[in-house]
Amino acid sequence: MYNFDFEKPESVADAIAALQGEEAQALGGGQTLIPTLKQRLASPSTLVSLKGIAEMQGVCMGDDGSVCIGGATNHATVAAEAGAYPALADTAAHIGDPAVRNRGTIGGSLANNDPSACYPAAALGSGATIVTNARQIAADDYFQGMFTTALDEGEIITEVRFPVPEKANYQKFVQPASRFALVGVYVAKYADGVRVAITGASNDGVFRWAEAEAALSANFSASALDGLSLSGDDMISDLHGTGEYRAHLCAVMTKRAVAAA
Amino acid sequence: MSVAKPLPHDAAHLHVTGAARYVDDIPTPAGTLHLAFGMSTAACGTLNNMDLDAVRAAPGVVAVLTAPDLPFDNDVSPSAHDEPLLATDAVHYVGQPVFLVIAETHLQARFAARLGKIDITETKPVFTIEDALAANARFEDGPRIYAQGDAASALDAAENTLSGSLDIGGQEHFYLEGQAALVQPGENGDMHVISSTQHPTEIQHKVAEAIGQPMHAVRVETRRMGGGFGGKESQGNALAVACAVAVRLTGQPCKMRYDRDDDMIITGKRHDFRIDYDIGFDEEGHITALDVRQYTRCGWALDLSLPVADRAMLHADNGYWLPNIRIESHRLRTNTQSATAFRGFGGPQGMLGMERIVDHVAAELGLDPLVVRQRNFYASSGQEIQTTPYGQPVEDFILDDLVAQLAKTSDYDARRAAVAEWNAANPVLKKGIALTPVKFGISFTLTHLNQAGALVHVYSDGSIHLNHGGTEMGQGLFQKIAQVAASRFGVALDAIKITATDTAKVPNTSATAASSGSDLNGMAVKAACDTLRDRMAEHLAQLHQCHPDAVVFAEGRVQAGEADYSFAEVAAMAHQARISLSATGFYKTPDIQWDRIKGHGRPFFYFAYGAAVTEVVVDTLTGENRILRADVLHDAGASLNPALDIGQVEGGYVQGAGWLTTEELVWDDAGRLRTHAPSTYKIPACGDRPDIFNVSLWDGENRADTIYKSKAVGEPPLMLGISALLALSDAVSACGPNYPDLHAPATAESVLASVHKAQDA
């Protein structure tokens, strides 16, 4: 490692103030950021840990019935405490390994927007609201391509609000070595329609599959998806699988998610 | 007697508590320097110029060496002198060591190594088997051909013929302990090398050449490796040689260990193969003619590729009598890591080719593949003696009985019927089952390597110091050999001190490889122990007026006539009587001779046998798959230690199944290995072993005169994993009318592709 300053503020305001400094960066669980620093792919001079901010911790119910998760809440806590939204708790329970789940945070995951991460699918699939220190961002506006989000410099995710659907399920096809999603499909059925969000597959990061949503909104059953498919052309083709295979898996996993929801 | 007892590994308690010392655990003297290689970023080209100023200026850097700085021989090849430690005028693969950084810490050396600017004029690389054939890039002048009978005419005359082709991927060794060496300067230019190697003598030889000293100036010690699997037969040379050169330059101790990524990028792996075949067979599935072409990527340097490719040819028959067979083997030169030894040493690839061939015949005829296997087996021992394609009579064949027993204990027939029923009822999840046999030849095919030495001391308190040329890599060799020594002296195991392999104690050893560790070193130790025992017996016989043969060593006691002593008393008496209590032992395997150019002779002392039944389930929508159950029956002869042997069999099966299912090596178009960490390369973990895993040893002794009639068990069980691949193929074949043509490794994506092949109209 190299030398950097470390701050652990106790309020969002202090964190924002600390992040104003030149080359300051927020630190969640460090599961992505610390390896990045070790490889010298980033070298902020100050790390501002968000883990000491009480108001960014834990799971609670919002007045509108949504499940609200503090931006610095780790995956294990979500798995244990988001029982009001079982599909979400289950998604969190299958991220990485116990070490990752006990350190990594929802804010870190959504800020990072790794194209193979699970939370982006859950947030987009649930039409969640990403709450920051400055504003509220609808999931549909938040994800802007691989590793790219609507967050501004120095802006932090303080909370994520998930409206609870009637039914939902996340199907993750794991890449066997890393256990990240080779393809992950999040399906959620709300009174006003069905949302299908897919991670791991597209070169543009997490996306919604509009045709599947339309078909499922009309008839929420796996058979409604018969004949629907995605093209592999714009999908990730890499050492773990071709774009064509990923496209194929999207359709299979969507059906599985519907059947399991 | 301690042989045949299922005792735990001698260092098991050290392994699990973390107290077992590996190279990197050894406290280093103050001033120890650390090394890292700067590597080629191009797969092929001329090396023009290196700008290493930034490397030299980096924190902690003591020196940076390039090829011209090397004082003597610049070579780490175990064979053809074609593998420079540091590249000279050309580079041959991405990852090839080009310069050497010597720094105060491991991380400083690695960071500095990244700062080198290497100017390479790239030329067109050769990556694939097809590229290499087109460019005629090969080792040896042309293909090797071994044959028996007349395959061409027999193919013409055959009732049925069939052709096919199988791709077989390579495999990363993934030893838990990476490559490592520590070299300390002695006086007057001597060097003490501690190396994680299967071949201390080779390290000694290469280090001596590199520092311009005779071998006597270099002492190499290896207490244990954290796994070797063949990956430490030659691949440790570079680290030990680099350290020795750096020690010579700086006068300070030097250590080098590869980080996992560097280890995977630099070192060789199992050879990948393509096997093409034309089969002639009758309506019952008897294979009357076979023409096999084996193509293998050897990588950029020769390393051990010739004997590996030879062994693939020598296992192209597996357990089957093939009166008319022609095997053609192409050893191709490619701009990739130099493929090296890996558990089975080419045998697994050759054997898989044959198992696939039998499976294909069975599919064509609509027969149970097991039936076709049994119809083609060699004649059992005691019947007519048939010969292998390379002229060795098969005199000890037991697969008929062994397979029949396994089919019974694993309930093969009933389960095969249940699988068919399941498949008829389930459109998405398909099950498959396969039973495959293993016949593996034991001995180094380079005949002179089949020798071993031992050194045994008895101290005057009756405690015993044991040393031999074999190395411990977790397989339990040291414990087995200690059991032999304890049995020869009739003492308890705790009287024996197991010691590190040391070129100063036993010289001119062969690698611990070819499964031969116990066979060779066990016999050498037995010889040394018997020499000492005979000396003590003679002394007692004189004292007590009996015949030396009547002196009995058992249970820690020694009886001579009426007298009864503890072993320690006898040791003290012998010492008093001025009898030498130190002896060497030597062994060479009898009855072997081999001409690798003609492809004729008796390369193997005997064969080791085994068989496995694997049942799998495949999700035909995604290609995902699981092993549901595996049953194994393996022949370790009269086992020296059934607990260790079962461990080897279980590990071998799992490693073999991993090779053929999840372990996929991927190089990109520029020749860069993209799978160089556990996050991208999937080896089986504990949770991936079959839920039901029944492993037993065959009850029977070796017919050949081996140590306590045991059989070698290191490599053969790896090939039991072939049953996993063929079970997957069996499951896929339930999806449609066509032969699945499943290639290895059978990743989910490749299984899905094969499902589509089976289904296509």
Ligand SMILES: Cc1cc2nc3c(=O)[nH]c(=O)nc-3n(C[C@H](O)[C@H](O)[C@H](O)COP(=O)(O)OP(=O)(O)OC[C@H]3O[C@@H](n4cnc5c(N)ncnc54)[C@H](O)[C@@H]3O)c2cc1C
């Ligand atoms: C072995 C392993 C396996 C994994 N497997 C999975 C998996 O299966 N599925 C999956 O989804 N993920 C997986 N992950 C990723 C894991 O979920 C990480 O925790 C997550 O990507 C980052 O969260 P973090 O809290 O550790 O963020 P950090 O590493 O601390 O930060 C990541 C980035 O987010 C920023 N950041 C952190 N918190 C905030 C915030 N509140 N507001 C704004 N910006 C912030 C940081 O500045 C940094 O840029 C895995 C990781 C590892 C190491």
